[in-house]
Amino acid sequence: MNFQQSLEQDMLRSSVAATFDRDAAGRGDTALAELGIFGLLVAEANGGLGLGLAEAVVVLQEAGRAGLAGTLAETLLLADTIATAVPEQCEAVLAGGARVVAPLSGTLTRANGRLRGKVTIQHPRAGDWIVVGVDDDAEIVLLPASRFELAGRARIEAEADACEVNVDVPVADARLVRLQGFADRLAILRCAELLGAAEHCFTLSVGYMNERTQFGQAIGANQALKHIAADTYLSLENLRVAVEYAAAASDAADREDEEALCAAAVKAVQVMLAYVPNTAREIAETAIHLHGGIGLTWEYPLNVYVRRIVRLGTALGTASAHRLALYDGFSRSSKVGGKATPSSHLPRNGAHHDSAL
Amino acid sequence: MDITFTPQQQAYREQVRSWLAENLPSNWTQGGLWPAQSEEAEQELLIDWERRLYAAGYSGIAWPKDYGGQGRDHVDDLIVNEELGAASAPESINTIGRELVAPIILSVGTEEQKRHYVPRILRMDDTWCQGFSEPNAGSDLASIKTRARRSGDKWIINGQKIWTSYAHFANHCILLARTNMDVSPYRGMSLFIVKMETPGIEVRPIRHMNGLRHFNEVFFTDVEIDDGMLIGPLDTGWKVAVEVLGFERATTRLYRQARFTEELRALVDYALDADDVGDALRAEIGGIVAELSIMRYHNLRFISRLSSGARIGEEASFLKLLWSNLHQKIARLALELLGPEFDALSPIAERFRRIYFTSRGETIYAGSSQIQRNILAERVLGLPRGERRVGQ
Ligand SMILES: Cc1cc2nc3c(=O)[nH]c(=O)nc-3n(C[C@H](O)[C@H](O)[C@H](O)COP(=O)(O)OP(=O)(O)OC[C@H]3O[C@@H](n4cnc5c(N)ncnc54)[C@H](O)[C@@H]3O)c2cc1C
Numbered sequence: 027m028n029f030q031q032s033l034e035q036d037m038l039r040s041s042v043a044a045t046f047d048r049d050a051a052g053r054g055d056t057a058l059a060e061l062g063i064f065g066l067l068v069a070e071a072n073g074g075l076g077l078g079l080a081e082a083v084v085v086l087q088e089a090g091r092a093g094l095a096g097t098l099a100e101t102l103l104l105a106d107t108i109a110t111a112v113p114e115q116c117e118a119v120l121a122g123g124a125r126v127v128a129p130l131s132g133t134l135t136r137a138n139g140r141l142r143g144k145v146t147i148q149h150p151r152a153g154d155w156i157v158v159g160v161d162d163d164a165e166i167v168l169l170p171a172s173r174f175e176l177a178g179r180a181r182i183e184a185e186a187d188a189c190e191v192n193v194d195v196p197v198a199d200a201r202l203v204r205l206q207g208f209a210d211r212l213a214i215l216r217c218a219e220l221l222g223a224a225e226h227c228f229t230l231s232v233g234y235m236n237e238r239t240q241f242g243q244a245i246g247a248n249q250a251l252k253h254i255a256a257d258t259y260l261s262l263e264n265l266r267v268a269v270e271y272a273a274a275a276s277d278a279a280d281r282e283d284e285e286a287l288c289a290a291a292v293k294a295v296q297v298m299l300a301y302v303p304n305t306a307r308e309i310a311e312t313a314i315h316l317h318g319g320i321g322l323t324w325e326y327p328l329n330v331y332v333r334r335i336v337r338l339g340t341a342l343g344t345a346s347a348h349r350l351a352l353y354d355g356f357s358r359s360s361k362v363g364g365k366a367t368p369s370s371h372l373p374r375n376g377a378h379h380d381s382a383l
Numbered sequence: 384m385d386i387t388f389t390p391q392q393q394a395y396r397e398q399v400r401s402w403l404a405e406n407l408p409s410n411w412t413q414g415g416l417w418p419a420q421s422e423e424a425e426q427e428l429l430i431d432w433e434r435r436l437y438a439a440g441y442s443g444i445a446w447p448k449d450y451g452g453q454g455r456d457h458v459d460d461l462i463v464n465e466e467l468g469a470a471s472a473p474e475s476i477n478t479i480g481r482e483l484v485a486p487i488i489l490s491v492g493t494e495e496q497k498r499h500y501v502p503r504i505l506r507m508d509d510t511w512c513q514g515f516s517e518p519n520a521g522s523d524l525a526s527i528k529t530r531a532r533r534s535g536d537k538w539i540i541n542g543q544k545i546w547t548s549y550a551h552f553a554n555h556c557i558l559l560a561r562t563n564m565d566v567s568p569y570r571g572m573s574l575f576i577v578k579m580e581t582p583g584i585e586v587r588p589i590r591h592m593n594g595l596r597h598f599n600e601v602f603f604t605d606v607e608i609d610d611g612m613l614i615g616p617l618d619t620g621w622k623v624a625v626e627v628l629g630f631e632r633a634t635t636r637l638y639r640q641a642r643f644t645e646e647l648r649a650l651v652d653y654a655l656d657a658d659d660v661g662d663a664l665r666a667e668i669g670g671i672v673a674e675l676s677i678m679r680y681h682n683l684r685f686i687s688r689l690s691s692g693a694r695i696g697e698e699a700s701f702l703k704l705l706w707s708n709l710h711q712k713i714a715r716l717a718l719e720l721l722g723p724e725f726d727a728l729s730p731i732a733e734r735f736r737r738i739y740f741t742s743r744g745e746t747i748y749a750g751s752s753q754i755q756r757n758i759l760a761e762r763v764l765g766l767p768r769g770e771r772r773v774g775q
Binding site (some may be wrong): 028029030031032033080107167178230235236243244247248249251252253255256257259263264265267270271273274275277278282287290291293294295296297300301341345346348349350352353354355360 | 384385386387388389392458558615647648651652660662665666667668669670672673674676677680681683684686687688690698701704705726753755756757760761763764765766767768769
């Protein structure tokens with residue numbers, strides 16, 4: 027047991043952070059490719075680094091902090107699948123040239139030989155493939171992005187169009203891939219992005235509290251604000267361990283397909299989803315408040331982060347649904363045994379019991 | 384990053400678990416003895432329990448063997464704690480000895496003090512109380528007035544302490560007293576070992592809101608103690624206490640997380656029996672489960688950092704905020720679930736009556752929530768220093 031970042035992970039963090047810093051304009055693909063980031067989750071046999079979600083979390087957290095995540099989460103997650111299925115694409119994958127886009131919300135159902143469903147996609151033209159979960163999350167389908175009619179949605183983020191896509195395709199035409207736990211993995215990386223974005227909001231806040239003076243002193247000298255800052259610090263530390271534990275638990279279940287580890291990984295994602303999206307949003311809201319009027323302007327950098335946090339967070343399901351799922355797991359493991367309500371995030375192995383984990 | 388335990392560690396966990404299953408006192412119910420008995424009978428049972436725990440090798444896990452400890456690592460310490468918590472084993476009534484005195488002595492005590500006092504704490508030969516707070520020095524501990532004056536090779540102590548938990552049965556006290564009036568208040572304090580049987584000490588009980596005799600006032604009138612009872616260098620008592628406490632904030636009562644989880648489980652079992660858990664309540668309980676899990680992740684992180692030799696600093700204050708709040712949430716949930724049965728003469732009601740009233744103190748003692756937030760804001764986040772003590 028060693029639940030802390032390794033030296034290698036620390037180094038990865040600093041090089042990724044430096045890359046994002048240099049490239050605030052968002053054209054960091056070449057630099058990221060040089061670091062091997064696009065091959066982070068690609069098997070070594072395919073020329074990748076063969077690393078795990080713990081490392082991917084580091085990358086997405088830094089991307090979230092820099093406000094540059096875009097479609098990086100799903101692109102990293104699908105890289106190995108594409109490199110394996112289409113070997114001639116392998117080089118492009120590693121260079122960051124094979125981008126995929128996963129919907130913010132929505133899945134497809136399979137019935138009567140067709141795949142159907144309505145999904146909401148941000149950056150619809152940012153990738154060559156749209157990747158959507160099918161039914162119970164054991165399978166995904168890769169759809170060529172160019173093929174669909176897009177219906178507009180309200181713009182939450184200034185730089186990103188969101189569109190509705192009505193999918194209705196014959197199963198025979200679709201490229202279906204078994205990729206168990208894709209939804210959970212994507213959730214982990216999106217929560218890592220939320221963590222980075224929330225951290226940045228907090229950094230801006232603490233900076234502003236030291237810098238802005240009113241009544242002849244830094245506003246941060248007021249205990250009312252200090253205590254808000256201290257509570258926010260606690261929330262951020264909670265966010266951090268929730269995301270990192272979910273990633274570590276998922277990696278552990280991948281290494282060893284053991285029932286207890288799989289159950290722990292499922293529960294860790296529920297914990298994360300019950301806590302992270304709402305709390306990240308609260309941290310962003312607090313940041314606006316701590317800035318006074320300037321925090322509410324379109325131009326101040328907070329705006330971009332707040333919108334991103336709201337957008338991503340609302341797409342991750344209601345906190346109460348995730349809390350109910352946790353309740354079910356907990357009560358089922360108690361002596362009396364609870365009455366289950368169906369939970370959205372199914373265990374990888376059908377195993378579902380509460381351990382000390 | 385690795386969250387799994389080795390087969391040896393898992394085997395150790397099993398071993399602790401089965402020892403506990405066989406050895407837990409059967410009439411102990413977290414609400415005390417059931418059927419209820421006198422406080423003295425409870426005390427005796429608890430002392431006996433701690434002796435048996437030590438005899439079986441399950442206390443002082445990460446303390447050095449030379450001083451009676453088990454010499455095992457921090458992960459094993461975590462494992463034992465988690466099993467104690469999950470089994471709802473009785474809590475120590477020598478927490479001051481275990482969490483404050485032994486760590487302070489191990490870090491700044493003389494070799495003689497280490498060899499004498501640390502094993503005696505483990506064997507429950509000595510139980511300790513902590514004489515820090517005074518009527519006018521609570522959060523602002525540096526304004527204590529109790530003085531230790533040198534007289535030949537002795538120290539003469541005069542003053543008054545308050546809220547001194549366990550002083551009514553402890554045979555030793557770790558005392559914070561002023562030893563130097565000529566330096567800043569923080570610098571002129573020292574720590575002493577005082578035997579409670581020393582002439583000039585008077586203990587007056589204060590009854591805790593939970594109904595138990597928990598804390599006391601302690602009066603010191605010309606109490607004479609030997610020079611060898613000073614702990615650490617003269618005038619550095621504050622620094623020592625703060626440093627050790629910071630470290631301890633991250634490592635003591637690691638069992639809390641598992642224990643709170645068991646409390647929640649007992650409540651859920653009760654509610655399921657009564658069959659009245661609506662969706663709103665389920666979601667609330669699920670939210671607490673999430674926070675309990677996060678609390679465990681923090682434990683794992685701190686234990687990992689300690690294992691790799693990292694220094695734990697003031698950031699550990701957030702743990703105090705986290706657990707005290709979370710426990711009060713569970714206690715409030717108990718009120719809601721027990722409802723009109725809160726006054727039932729049943730083990731579960733008695734248990735949660737105790738937990739509810741006791742947990743109210745948890746955001747006050749060991750540095751109130753406000754003090755923890757000040758520490759985080761000023762020392763960790765670097766915000767400007769605010770309150771200063773006015774008028775010395
Ligand atoms: C159950 C229990 C057991 C205890 N056992 C012991 C023991 O064994 N030995 C011992 O020495 N002491 C013990 N204490 C005392 C404990 O350490 C003090 O109660 C604590 O330090 C608070 O001091 P106080 O009670 O004087 O409250 P005060 O310091 O007067 O605080 C009153 C309120 O004011 C707030 N406050 C104080 N200063 C500030 C500030 N600067 N900014 C914002 N808010 C502030 C506090 O948070 C609190 O809400 C115990 C206390 C309890 C409740």
